[in-house]
Amino acid sequence: MNPSETNTVPDQVDNGERRVDTLLQHYGTSHTHPVNELIHFVAIPAIMLSIIGLLFALHPAVAIGLALVSMVYYQRLSWPFTACMAIIFSVMLAVVDALQAQGVLVPVCVGIFVVAWIFQFIGHHLEGKKPSFFEDLQYLLVGPLFVLSKVFERLAIRW
Secondary structure, three states: OHHHHOOOOOEOOOOOOOOHHHHHHHHHOOOOHHHHHHHHHHHHHHHHHHHHHHHHHHHHHHEEEEEEHHHHHHHHHHHHHHHHHHHHHHHHHHHHHHHOOOOOOOHHHHHHHHHHHHHHHHHHHHHHOOOOHHOOHHHHHHHHHHHHHHHHHHOOOOO
């Protein structure tokens, strides 16, 4: 019996394709322009850092809580992505802790957030397509995986 026929894991969609692949494929349809893709490679991690930082400024537990909830979502999609996102969240939490210690966390994160989103919308203007999260908010969590998937592809790592 083919192993894919017995798979009842919730990350499978009806056609046998994994849910993570379906999400990334759909996300990719509005991110094909090379400049938009490059902007996303920089802006998505920047936005992640700024959001974690602003939540950390409220209370570190809030930022950690967001990371943990995100990890549950990622775990349902892909273990290799989950492992990498755990490392990324850990590094980002260390960076925002250092910014907090220097007393510059909020202004730095607000600046990063605003500038990164401006570039995101410039990228989508060039692309001629609206951001995916306008259709479904879960694409705010898929964006980081899209960037990570491109890195994985270059390194020939299967997610």
